Amino acid sequence: MSYSKKIQGILKKNHIVPGCKIRVGEKEGLLMPKASGDGDVVVLKLKSGYNIGVRSLDIEKLAEPARRINAKKVEYDPAKPKVSVIVTGGTISSKVDYNTGGVTALLDPNEIVGQIPELKEIINIHKVVVPFTRMSESFDYKDWQVLAKEVEKRLKAGDAGVIITQGTDILHYTAAALSFMLPNVGKPVVVVGSQRSTDRGSSDGAMNLICASHLIAQAKSLEIRGVGTCMHGGMSDDYCYFIRGTKVRKLHTSRRDAFKSVNAKPIARISLSGKIDVYQKDDFEFGIRADTKFEPKVALIKPIPGADPDIINYYVKKGYRGIIIEAFGLGQVASDQWVKDKKMSWTSVIRKVSKKVPVFFAAQTVYGRLNPNVYSEAREAQAAGAVFLEDMLSEVAVIKLGWVLGHTKEMEKVKEMMVTNLAGEITERSEI
Amino acid sequence: MSYSKKIQGILKKNHIVPGCKIRVGEKEGLLMPKASGDGDVVVLKLKSGYNIGVRSLDIEKLAEPARRINAKKVEYDPAKPKVSVIVTGGTISSKVDYNTGGVTALLDPNEIVGQIPELKEIINIHKVVVPFTRMSESFDYKDWQVLAKEVEKRLKAGDAGVIITQGTDILHYTAAALSFMLPNVGKPVVVVGSQRSTDRGSSDGAMNLICASHLIAQAKSLEIRGVGTCMHGGMSDDYCYFIRGTKVRKLHTSRRDAFKSVNAKPIARISLSGKIDVYQKDDFEFGIRADTKFEPKVALIKPIPGADPDIINYYVKKGYRGIIIEAFGLGQVASDQWVKDKKMSWTSVIRKVSKKVPVFFAAQTVYGRLNPNVYSEAREAQAAGAVFLEDMLSEVAVIKLGWVLGHTKEMEKVKEMMVTNLAGEITERSEI
Numbered sequence: 089m090s091y092s093k094k095i096q097g098i099l100k101k102n103h104i105v106p107g108c109k110i111r112v113g114e115k116e117g118l119l120m121p122k123a124s125g126d127g128d129v130v131v132l133k134l135k136s137g138y139n140i141g142v143r144s145l146d147i148e149k150l151a152e153p154a155r156r157i158n159a160k161k162v163e164y165d166p167a168k169p170k171v172s173v174i175v176t177g178g179t180i181s182s183k184v185d186y187n188t189g190g191v192t193a194l195l196d197p198n199e200i201v202g203q204i205p206e207l208k209e210i211i212n213i214h215k216v217v218v219p220f221t222r223m224s225e226s227f228d229y230k231d232w233q234v235l236a237k238e239v240e241k242r243l244k245a246g247d248a249g250v251i252i253t254q255g256t257d258i259l260h261y262t263a264a265a266l267s268f269m270l271p272n273v274g275k276p277v278v279v280v281g282s283q284r285s286t287d288r289g290s291s292d293g294a295m296n297l298i299c300a301s302h303l304i305a306q307a308k309s310l311e312i313r314g315v316g317t318c319m320h321g322g323m324s325d326d327y328c329y330f331i332r333g334t335k336v337r338k339l340h341t342s343r344r345d346a347f348k349s350v351n352a353k354p355i356a357r358i359s360l361s362g363k364i365d366v367y368q369k370d371d372f373e374f375g376i377r378a379d380t381k382f383e384p385k386v387a388l389i390k391p392i393p394g395a396d397p398d399i400i401n402y403y404v405k406k407g408y409r410g411i412i413i414e415a416f417g418l419g420q421v422a423s424d425q426w427v428k429d430k431k432m433s434w435t436s437v438i439r440k441v442s443k444k445v446p447v448f449f450a451a452q453t454v455y456g457r458l459n460p461n462v463y464s465e466a467r468e469a470q471a472a473g474a475v476f477l478e479d480m481l482s483e484v485a486v487i488k489l490g491w492v493l494g495h496t497k498e499m500e501k502v503k504e505m506m507v508t509n510l511a512g513e514i515t516e517r518s519e520i
Numbered sequence: 521m522s523y524s525k526k527i528q529g530i531l532k533k534n535h536i537v538p539g540c541k542i543r544v545g546e547k548e549g550l551l552m553p554k555a556s557g558d559g560d561v562v563v564l565k566l567k568s569g570y571n572i573g574v575r576s577l578d579i580e581k582l583a584e585p586a587r588r589i590n591a592k593k594v595e596y597d598p599a600k601p602k603v604s605v606i607v608t609g610g611t612i613s614s615k616v617d618y619n620t621g622g623v624t625a626l627l628d629p630n631e632i633v634g635q636i637p638e639l640k641e642i643i644n645i646h647k648v649v650v651p652f653t654r655m656s657e658s659f660d661y662k663d664w665q666v667l668a669k670e671v672e673k674r675l676k677a678g679d680a681g682v683i684i685t686q687g688t689d690i691l692h693y694t695a696a697a698l699s700f701m702l703p704n705v706g707k708p709v710v711v712v713g714s715q716r717s718t719d720r721g722s723s724d725g726a727m728n729l730i731c732a733s734h735l736i737a738q739a740k741s742l743e744i745r746g747v748g749t750c751m752h753g754g755m756s757d758d759y760c761y762f763i764r765g766t767k768v769r770k771l772h773t774s775r776r777d778a779f780k781s782v783n784a785k786p787i788a789r790i791s792l793s794g795k796i797d798v799y800q801k802d803d804f805e806f807g808i809r810a811d812t813k814f815e816p817k818v819a820l821i822k823p824i825p826g827a828d829p830d831i832i833n834y835y836v837k838k839g840y841r842g843i844i845i846e847a848f849g850l851g852q853v854a855s856d857q858w859v860k861d862k863k864m865s866w867t868s869v870i871r872k873v874s875k876k877v878p879v880f881f882a883a884q885t886v887y888g889r890l891n892p893n894v895y896s897e898a899r900e901a902q903a904a905g906a907v908f909l910e911d912m913l914s915e916v917a918v919i920k921l922g923w924v925l926g927h928t929k930e931m932e933k934v935k936e937m938m939v940t941n942l943a944g945e946i947t948e949r950s951e952i
Contacts, residue, residue: 139893139894140893141893222858223852223855223857223858223895223897224825224848225825225847225848225849225852225853225854225855225897226854226855226857226858226859226897227825227826228825228826228854228864229825229826255849256849257848257849257852258825258848261824261825262825338849338884338885339885339886339887340885340886340887340888341849341850341851341883341885341887341888341889341890341891342850342888342889342891343887343888346885346887346888384826387827388822388824388827390820390821390822390846392693392820392915392918392919393656393657393659393660393661393690393693393694394659394660394661394816395819395820396838398838399834402831402834406828406830414822416656416657416689416690417657417687417688417689417770417773418773418774419773420655420657420689421657422657422658422660423655423657423658425655425658426654426655426657426658427658432660451773452770453770453771453772453773453778454771454772454886455771455772455773455775455778456772456773456774456775456778457773457774458773459773459774461571461572461573462571463655465655465657465658483824486824487824
């Protein structure tokens with residue numbers, strides 16, 4: 089704890105420990121442990137779940153900590169499917185320890201089951217693997233490589249499925265990366281996070297884990313496999329969606345149902361009680377194999393109106409091997425036809441660079457499919473070398489491009505692989 | 521027409537003109553005029569509305585062109601509100617002229633009303649202004665300046681409101697730009713587009729214009745004003761939403777209801793019959809004044825996991841005066857706390873540049889509000905100088921930044937204006 093001596097003195101005198109309900113000045117909330125910052129500012133977790141800092145010495149104890157959590161011994165039930173949990177950090181794998189006042193990670197199977205006793209009625213969490221712990225916004229491709237290899241190891245050892253817990257910030261990018269790094273994986277690989285921390289009444293982590301467990305327990309009989317996310321499907325606490333790793337996007341900063349299946353139905357709907365409705369089935373050959381080669385020199389560019397296309401040259405000069413552009417509408421950018429200053433024409437720059445660095449278009453609109461055949465500006469961009477990626481999410485496109493370039497640098501092969509559906513990232517056209 | 525002589529010969533022999541229903545090889549559709557490309561490829565508009573090219577000499581006429589459109593004389597009805605239409609190009613203001621085979625713009629009040637006779641029952645379109653015509657993806661801030669000044673002129677001349685038609689690609693950017701360039705404008709300024717071209721049965725242009733007309737006709741009595749978009753509200757053809765120009769985002773490539781009100785309710789729902797439900801009212805002082813100063817050297821950066829923050833340095837070196845970053849989650853980027861290689865820490869780069877170039881965070885998730893108080897990584901970014909823009913859309917943020925920097929370069933003033941609600945771009949926090 090790094091509260092100032094003055095604050096520590098007041099807390100001690102009043103028998104206040106982290107987790108106690110207290111009043112500081114005019115604010116009421118739970119005392120939070122202080123990890124950094126000004127030691128005279130008391131951090132409170134408000135009823136809304138958010139933390140605020142209050143600078144005041146007027147501190148009053150209102151109630152003792154609400155709960156103490158004890159890890160329970162878990163018994164192995166051979167009738168239930170064996171599951172490993174790979175823990176990487178993030179909101180879901182942390183809890184506030186009200187005894188010590190620190191934030192600790194849930195790194196032990198017994199502790200996870202102690203927190204969420206429902207899990208042991210569904211699966212055997214026989215192993216918790218912690219390859220690294222980090223907040224997800226600082227992940228990169230090397231972390232995904234570690235995860236893919238760990239999943240391969242666990243599934244080859246006979247697990248019915250693997251649950252990966254991580255921070256939600258880039259959970260959808262991880263799901264996309266693992267979708268390509270575990271080609272056609274024949275068992276469920278479920279990426280799970282929590283939008284709200286585990287000490288909040290509205291925390292979603294427990295339900296997301298319970299639904300993921302149901303999914304793995306029933307996956308074989310329901311023929312569900314592949315990489316996907318398992319997060320709240322709606323505002324209420326009664327079901328999750330298992331969304332394909334290449335079709336999922338985080339679309340809200342804080343809502344528990346922030347993860348949406350874009351341009352495709354979720355694979356399945358899993359109710360908290362264990363009822364599963366399957367919306368999509370895959371019909372390809374399955375295996376267990378990590379294929380993690382990845383070229384990190386890939387860029388995602390989101391133009392705004394009037395933006396200078398020189399940004400493309402910047403990436404080419406820096407040695408980038410492939411570029412995704414979030415084009416406007418059905419696949420348009422500022423074009424030779426309309427821009428007087430040719431230096432400001434995106435198609436003009438694309439025409440020059442696309443001979444050595446492949447350039448792809450994905451939709452800036454998030455939803456929908458690109459179509460080069462409606463407007464001549466899009467055809468101009470296509471003629472200049474831009475390859476249209478159908479209904480692929482731009483975030484998925486840039487991850488896929490890294491994976492494809494990890495396997496080949498041959499221009500035509502790269503383009504061909506990018507427009508070939510490898511992991512459900514391109515869905516069939518519903519109309520021509 | 522630039523069809524090859526061979527194709528032109530076959531068309532002539534069979535009395536086929538653009539607009540005729542024909543069969544080419546195995547495909548059926550309407551013959552389209554050919555503006556460019558391979559003259560041996562016949563362009564057909566399919567029933568779905570999309571164009572394809574077919575290389576075949578096997579051409580058969582199936583039916584004459586479906587319709588001929590004649591402009592009608594419009595009479596001035598002094599009982600109806602006077603409205604100007606500013607036409608800038610895009611799908612909504614073009615029609616295929618089946619007589620000449622060319623694509624022509626609707627540049628005449630009589631012609632617009634001739635196409636959509638319902639309009640004259642609602643308003644007097646007494647003037648059509650065509651400052652320029654261009655597909656919208658090639659717009660820049662200078663176009664918005666022209667539009668804002670034109671709107672000012674029309675409203676000062678006594679118009680009840682102005683309709684601006686443009687391509688839908690960047691319609692939401694235009695609506696945002698005009699929201700700032702026409703501060704607190706006291707009459708409705710309605711930006712309208714069409715997702716589907718006017719020769720398609722599913723074209724949305726007519727209904728969008730009719731609803732915009734209803735809105736302007738009733739605006740005074742309903743106390744509706746300000747800049748917004750008027751586009752389909754749902755899948756059916758019975759209502760539009762008038763969405764605030766600073767809260768609208770295009771979220772689908774092709775659907776007619778692609779424009780969504782993000783983090784706020786639409787201002788109003790307008791049924792095709794003219795019934796209007798108002799959801800939001802403004803309580804500020806109104807005026808008519810174009811204030812178009814704009815600094816174009818502003819950048820929008822969308823990081824992906826593992827992205828190199830050197831992109832920030834690139835923009836600073838190029839003389840950019842302000843930067844918007846689409847941060848992950850509640851406002852996180854790869855941080856000093858977690859990234860081993862400090863060159864890859866975004867907060868580290870932000871710390872250096874934010875002293876001379878202001879850096880702002882908006883949400884990569886599209887929906888939701890940033891919050892620097894939940895995670896220490898966000899607080900680290902904030903301490904490094906990143907200014908959090910609440911629930912402001914990133915696209916709106918970068919336009920606002922250009923407008924603010926057009927008025928002041930003084931760092932603290934820029935930051936203060938960016939976090940101040942100027943045109944409804946920041947909505948009140950629903951919970952703390």
